[in-house]
Amino acid sequence: MPALRPDDRELFEILATPLYEEVAISGGLAESDPRIAAGGELRAALDLLVSLNLIVRDRSTNRYVCVDPSTVVSHVVGPLSQQGAELLTESSEWARAFGTLSQAWRRSPSAVRGPITEFRDSAIGTFISGAVGEAEEELITAQPQAERDSASLSVAAVREKAALDRGVKMRTLYQHSARRHAVTRKYVADVSEHGAEVRTLDEFFNRMIVIDRRLAIIPGNADLSIAMAIREPGLVAYLVDVFERAWERARPFTNTERSMMNDIAAEQRSMTIRMLIEGHSDPVSAKRLGVSARTFAGYVADLKAEFDAETRFQLGYTMGQAGVSGREPD
Known part of the structure; x- marks a missing residue:
């Protein structure tokens, strides 16, 4: 049984489970199915199911067929449970070991106890x-x-x-x-x-x-x-x-009402205007907005379209003439 990772479980839930259900309902899956060919969209899901012995190849028909999952689940869940128990035990031992170190540190006259x-x-x-x-x-x-x-x-x-x-x-x-x-x-x-x-x-x-x-x-x-x-x-x-x-x-964060999203868009627009007026470079401006440089360039392009400007210089001049500072009430 292969060692399983969280990525494997995600693949199992999203692609492998529907594939297993399809094979079970149809009575098998032909080896020639293009979806399971090398590089096919379901190849990784098939390989996972085969590695878990949930699907096997029937040599007499050249098709993949299903295996009863109840005969396999214990071989997957059992080792994971054992590993979990072992990790809990090991973490307790490490906590105990660090407790000993903490006691030694507190007794040490040279221990660094500064505020930082x-x-x-x-x-x-x-x-x-x-x-x-x-x-x-x-x-x-x-x-x-x-x-x-x-x-x-x-x-x-x-x-x-x-x-x-x-x-x-x-x-x-x-x-x-x-x-x-x-x-x-x-x-x-x-x-x-x-x-x-x-x-x-x-x-x-x-x-x-x-x-x-x-x-x-x-x-x-x-x-x-x-x-x-x-x-x-x-x-x-x-x-x-x-x-x-x-x-x-x-x-x-959980509020997705249209009025809230409009307010957020307005705040990002104002922040973009302030970055332009203050003369920050695109990388610095993008970092301060928490977006990529490409996304920030898109914000600037939107402002150019809004103020009918072809260049940043023209955009800055037009906003200045209009008294736009990026600090107006939304």
Whole structure:
């Protein structure tokens, strides 16, 4: 039995299951079916079903036929359950081992106990997972842009749903552009079902996580290879206040009413105008709106059409003559 991954289960649910049902109802699937040829749309689904022994090749008819799934399920679910039990045991042992280290650290006269600690590269994710796992009351997160991939969002969803199920309250801020990111929408729907609140804002802001209003985690450099863990109460309170002000202006992610979407479009238009007036480059402007440079260029093209301008210079002049600043009420 092959080792199964989350991607395999997704393939199984979306393509392999309908294919199995088709083969079962029709009594078989011809080897010559173009959909299962090399590179065919259902080839990967067929290979998965064959590897799971749910479909076998009947040499006498040159067709693929179904196998009773009840004879196979234990061979798939059993090992996964065993692996889960082993991982739980191993995680408990690791927690115990780290507890011993923590005691030694607390006894050490040379331990660094300053209000700010730096973490680098792979240590960042480990620290965040541990800190979120210890949250007792509240998680506050700000996630500018929607560039996290499916794998990292899946890990975050598992971590944050566990905290929500413990009774921890969670609020998250994204930029408006996240509403068009399918992976982010799936993540938001997932954590929202467990009680999280998510809103979006037009303005650019920095990445941040605040745990129980006692620990804040922020980037230490532009490429996010360094993270800073802040425990100084005054600094943490300041960061929370910045978040609260942004939260009050933000709009609920789950609200898709036409009036709300029109407001969001207007806010993105105003932000684009401000970026043009302030003279930012396209890459900088796109980053601040949380979109790609190509999408930002599309926003500029829309403004040119709206103001009947052929060049950016002409657009700027026309907006200036009209008194447009990007700060008008929506």
